[in-house]
Amino acid sequence: MAGPIAPTANAAARWRPVAARITGGLLGERQRVNGEAAVPSGPKRLESAGNLDNLRIAAGAPGDRRGPVFMDSDVYKWLEAAAWEYTRHGSPALLESQRQVTSVVAAAQHDDGYLNSMVERRYADLPWSHEHYCAGHLMQAAVAQARGTGDRALLDVAVRCADHLVATFGTDRRHDVDGHPVVEMGLVELFRETGTRAYLELAKYFVDARGHGLMEGYGQEPTYFSDRVPVREQTTVEGHAVRAVYLAAGAADVALETGDTGLLDALATQFDHMMATKTYVTGGLGARWDREAFGDEFELPADRAYAETCAAVGGIGWAWRMLLATGDVRYADAAERMLFNGFLAGVSLSGTEYFYVNPLHLRPGAHPDENRSPAHGRRGWFSCACCPPNVMRTLASLGSYLATADPDGVQIHLYAPSTIEAGEIGLEVETAYPWKGRVRVRVVRTPDREWTLALRVPGWTGAGGYRRERRRWEPGETFDLDLPMPVRLTTADDRVDAVRGCVAVERGPLVYAVEGTDTLHLIDAGAAEFRPDLLGGVTTVALTGEDRGPAAPGVTGPYRSTTQTAAIPYFAWANRGVQPMRVWLPRARI
Template sequence: MSAAPQAPTTSRTAADSTRGRWRPAGLNQARITGGFWAPRQQRNGERAIPSGQDQLESAGNLQNLRLAAGIGEGEAIGPVFADSDVYKWLEAVAWEYARHPSDDLLKRQRELTAVVAAAQRDDGYLDSVVQLRYGDEGRYQQLVWSHEHYCAGHLIQAAVAQVRCTGDRGLLDVATKLADHLVASFGEVEDGKIRDVDGHPVIEMALVELYRETGTEAYLDLARWFVEARGHGIIKEHGHEPAYFSDRLPVREQTTVEGHSVRAVYLAAGAADVALETGDTDLLDALKNQFAHMWSTKTYVTGGLGARWEGEAFGDEYELPPDRAYAETCAAIGGIQWAWRMLLATGDAFYADAIERMLYNGFLAGVSLSGAEYFYVNALQLRGSAQPDNGRSPARGRRGWFECACCPPNIMRTFASLDGYLASSSATEIQLHQYAEGEVAAELDNGTVELKVDTEYPWQGAVRVTIQQTTDQPWTLELRIPAWAEGATVDGERVKEGEYARIERTWSAGDTVELQLPLDPRVVGADPRVDAVRDSVAVERGPLVYAVEQIDNTASVDDLHLVPSATISATHRPDLLDGVTVLTARGRAGAGHRDGWPFAPDSTDATGDEVEVTAIPYYAWANREIGAMRVWLPRG
């Protein structure tokens, strides 16, 4: 029997830049060990990742790669981006290995890596669907739709995760060969290269990450070229509307996000990587403005991104319908990735707050409590009478897989690498961004520091940090105080919300710091320009946005009202939905319904009998039945 497999002791995480204000803790440094997230990560490793491989097999994604590798005969199956789902799954396997090394994961990874390597063409090109359907002649003929760079990007990200977390260099060899091929192929026409961009960004982030891993500057240069090439008419020259593809304006001239939401935030995250590594402050400033505009005018209260089904796109300013929210799970993931890069670059707690909101709500709602059923679309309202209209319809409930299966493996890689978003450090500071039961280590200038974090967050507001190991030099513990946490205290002293509380001292092992975040339920309204939720309120507690589901309420949720001024009580229910804090509020049943034509002479809204309103965390909806659900309730 062989020795138990081990992850390398230096498992660097994603976006691990040495040039930001802060450097993220590696996956062997920050470790979630219990509390809210650990069982979710465990289900991801035990249920989602193995079932994901089965789904990739039955959907044909793996078969495509085998065919391209010359194993068997047949035609490519599924969408042009089929390879990317395999690579995201491989990335998840790598991060999961850092979290929980196992022979099984290594075996799965190595078998599949061998197939991918065999599928690669001699000159480095790799895209199984294009190879099978169009041959060498078909390369880069329709980059606006073909996702060839998109697939390459996900391959590169998986390869970097693999070498960082398992030490295996198999996929990295494929990735560098592919990246070298891209470097040789794309650029300015006068250099004899193809001047084109993929309709779906991700290659930008990936090439920067490969540069970080290998030090090869050509990868960074090409990433920068792809970022700068956007907004100069390339997509339009191909006869397509540029806005959908984030190609209407150059990235550094853009002031908002528009078009396909996943594409937009992936591009922005890649641009942030480029800005970070090249020290391009103008580009970084443009990205700050874009993020701020997105956050103030195009983001759901859940952190969900993308208001439109048509084009899976961002809407106009303040266009945020709760019922037809698209809020694709992948967009929340891309939003987290973008915010993470902005946080490392700027040290602004705003971005860590944004990550928290997206993580606990817009992202987490995308997966079932059981761990392997998913929402592609994350509505903030479902009417009781809703009819499913297609496979992505929330009215169908969460599903095991999708025809366009981008979200499930994206969720898997996010859960598996979640520890990497907890903490970062600089020369004499450690930052805790997200609060989870676990351990954090950092190499400060004067030596190694190790912390232990005990918390039942988000159910309880207490976070205790215990110093496990320290140097004898002073250093600073920085604790994020969320913007919603007015009244937070550190060791009993009020601290300001919306920034990091700094505790600088010479520490001794065994020292503790007690952070207390106030978790009183909060009733929030919307800027009046958010027309779709006029005169309505939502309820939050800590980082969680709440929702009312029909199964918990007697009155019809479709037109339940909430009395905003009434007391809201919180009760933790360990038995319910894997343990949630339930909120109970006072409300009123709907009234003033009109028979027939619904637009009658104006009268102010009537409300009906007083009722109790029960709300659960939004992320937990649709785990018992699929029925009426609302995040926003009219004022009652």
Template sequence: MTATSPRTGTTSTRGPAAPTAAAQVALRPLGLGEATIGGGFWAGRQDANAAAIPLGRRRLEDAGNLRNLRIAAGREEGDAIGPIFADSDVYKWLEAVAWEYARRPAEELLAMQREVTAVVADAQAADGYLNSVVQVRHADERYTDLPWSHEHYCAGHLIQAAVAQVRCTGDTALLDVAVKVADHLADTFGEDRRHDVDGHPVIEMALVELHRETGDPRHLELARYFVEARGHGLISAYGHDPTYFSDRVPVREATTVEGHAVRAVYLTAGAADVAAERGDTALLDALARQFDHMLATKTYITGGLGARWDREAFGDPYELPTDRAYAETCAAIGGVQWAWRMLLATGDARYADAIERMLFNGFLAGVSLSGSEYFYVNPLQHRSDAHADGDRSPAHGRRGWFDCACCPPNVMRTLSGLEGYLATRDDGGVQLHQYAPGTVTAGATTLTVETEYPWDGLVRVRVDAADAPFALSLRVPAWAAGATLDGAPVGPGYARVQVAAGDVVELRLPMEVRTTTAHPRVDAVRGCVAVERGPLVYAAEQADHDTPVDDLRLDPAAPRAGAHRPDLLGGVTVVTAGELTLVPYYAWANRGAAPMRVWIPTT
């Protein structure tokens, strides 16, 4: 699917992050339609997600999000309901609709997009301001409580939806709204205007992407301003602790991430965009240090981010409890967005490894196999007789929606746009970062990828067309000891081979079951091991054991094996380790919210 943007006059299938020609990046992403998923594991998840998108529209109606916009537009009367950031859920859903249309065009998707876009446009104030809840409840109180009002946050998600819409359909209706919003923000905030930041980052990523779509330098400059303004304690003026809002340490000086996990990784993802477009190597180096520290000390084995239920936050280094892990689904999504931008900027395989871990585990656990129910919180242990003490408690099992419904439409937009994370190109060739059966097209080069990943480690790539020999780079994950490319051993990173039309190459990634021990400073799992196979983390679930899961022990010397079960949980490879039977962590709680654990004490 390609679409021509009437505003820019370019033909594009660009995905969520599309650096300009002037951006200093090592790799250029392939767009949706250039990298496709034609079957296998991820296609099944995308199909389930596609079926859930119309349901998402109904849930936004039932929850009042759409009604708020209609009231602000003067189409209905009444009071706004729901959280002050209710509009953002509508915008994430609109973004999902756009990417899904690019993946599989359907008139139903266009009709929903146009209907909701028209309401959003009608709700916009004459000067470009748009936040339905503020407009209905507090018409004269714009930006009076930026730490909590989420006004820039809602604007950011609106802009991201608008960019997706024009890239995927060519329709500029929402982009026109987004440009007015961005221009209003540029007229209001900045070094020589109001010096302030929103409590929840995302506007930074959005403004850079709007600049990439429109070419307006004001949008990039405002993104730069918001990145540089944070970290100087502006939030303190409102009487709040700046740590939670990533406002304690300037981004350039920070050595790790802290505070609210989603806020933190959205900010760093936006900062990575700014660094790429401005060629700011010092900023990029600072972000690399923060990412490395996060992976080493503040990331769960599932790729989950955020150790504390209290304020949905990162904890201290190595503070990674299992049963009280928050690991919000949105944080995993933000982690993928940050890692992807770092991968584009540097070409370093460790970022693609992080994306794989987050996608297959920390993110995917957040949505049911049916595609229509969600976890907000993703613990690594669920105890027997756990009590559901809140709307977001995993003891409920996955739920169709939440009072704070940030995660469901975030999942929708991520799965709909997943092809955008598969492959890149550079001047020398093509790089494959994530493996799924399908096709890859980069200029005159066309590849077919055949694989049953993540169940099988064979990845076969056929060069169907190429006008000259080129370098094909295939990612070898850090876990894949003993990997081979066309029979020759290859180490972790990227296996690079020169190919031409008609060539076929085979990457083999060993799929032995392995056990992992945590860093000794992670007190919560000392004396325990986790079981992994390929990119998947495994869990013991009560449905597969007579002994209470709370009492299970694993003998590290016991034989381990994997066997595919097409009849179980939509088709999974089950791992046996001694007396234990383990299933992929992402699939837990699809047979009820029964006891589960990832880290298992050893005998």
């Protein structure tokens, strides 16, 4: 079964995704609660927020529309999540729920293929209307439904919508782009599913048309919309973080399917600059609440970090496409950092509450002055609810991001207890990752020839790359990888003014955080201990620090005392109520 990204046979892909099923461990638990609690709750959320009613109104029912202009996209992201979740357990109830929602969507479509429940005048305000954005998510959901359930009802809707876009936009038709990229990814995946090359050509047009002043034609400042510099000339990411990484992921899809090495090289330059200068240690993307944007180089304030959960989703997707195109381990390293830290922090351990914004520092008594503020704690939904269904669809399809294959064998990039099916090759992965560094791969099925098994050695080990073993394998044979997992203290770059002189605690792929205090100055990091009774089972790191606070009444000078505390994985913070938290810890001067 193909996952959400399935390059064609003619794509210029170094590696191709293969089917994997996560069977346990941390990621398996995150998938379990997503499938049992979050995804089934989607239709109720969409009913109460008005998303489904908006579509019914568009189909002719009476009523008043509710919510932001992009409300339809939440429906499509949930439909995608439902389709991938169905592939995991085949729930008849979930399939029926998906079909009911699909029928609501189909009824709202116009005869010419146009579909949007919130826009009265078509394409009159493309910077803000999100019409292509919603269409792109529709296409991704339709492909998921076709691949995951065999049902083509939504695919028929998406094809009609895509045909309408092809007839409307392009070099010799209306020369314009949407303010929020994602249609590029949707069109390419629809091309991969249907073979209709016009969809790929339109995606390429949308990529190439951006950066030539189209947003300025609407009186808009172009940076926010990734429209200041042509994609092929960009050397970094800028503007609205989610828009920027969605555009880059779509451009990577175009490069994969067209063999455009120049475009791919430009994307590699942008990705490297983003990781080196505009990415938080957690893999979070987007430094500014103002316009949800990337900031300047090394503008990475911990307490005002935006690091939207959707940006982590987009970052993982971009990294994975670059990995498929190049086979370069740095993209797998980046995807792992974003997944285990910046993304997993966006959803509660219960699976049903979400962070929109993922800071690296929360001060005592922080006032929740805005709907998205982390000071509220995670929330069940938002007035702008892009993040919850984005989390649902990513977790439901997570098995598609573990492994790849090429004619020479199989490559495993992200580690979880799992089964992997790659044509003639069947594998089982046994591991307690990310808590322990042992990864054992057992050969279940093998062809009668030599082939290569490659296991990623993460960059955080100091010796990144792939450990490869080529031979004629026998069923039952195992291949072990032992990754050292000492506690690491990562020093902040001096150019990041907000955390100069601070360190972050890391172990394996995980970034750690200290909850309950805002005043700890680190003296030493000690032993790691697995705590099955804590936060669903996590490994903590013992810290010795100096607790510095304001002077107590009647005391001269600031308060200081040596204290011991346990750092927890960043992704697990705020699951015991909202408390002060920080990732970057000042060094104690002793």
